[in-house]
Amino acid sequence: MASAIAGVPKGHLAVYVGENHKRFVIPISYLSYPLFKDLLDWAEEEFGFSHPMGGLTIPCSEDYFISLTSSLH
Numbered sequence: 844m845a846s847a848i849a850g851v852p853k854g855h856l857a858v859y860v861g862e863n864h865k866r867f868v869i870p871i872s873y874l875s876y877p878l879f880k881d882l883l884d885w886a887e888e889e890f891g892f893s894h895p896m897g898g899l900t901i902p903c904s905e906d907y908f909i910s911l912t913s914s915l916h
Contacts, residue, residue, distance in 0.1 A: 856869060
C-alpha cells in the first residue's frame with residue numbers, strides 16, 4: 844500500500860509544520876476539531892491548495908502545533 848510505504852498508516856495524514864517544515868503524522872480524526880479546522884483555514888489562506896511536499900503545510904510554529912495536538916488527545 845502506497846501510504847504505508849510513505850510512512851503514513853491508514854487513518855492518518857502527514858502535515859508539515861513551522862519554518863523547517865517538520866513532518867508530523869496525525870490521525871484524520873483531528874480534522875473534525877474546531878481548533879484544527881482553524882489551522883486548516885489558516886493554511887488555505889497562506890498556501891491555497893498547493894502543497895508540493897505531498898502533505899498539508901500548516902503555517903504555525905512547531906511548539907504551537909504540539910501544544911494544540913496535545914490538547915486534542
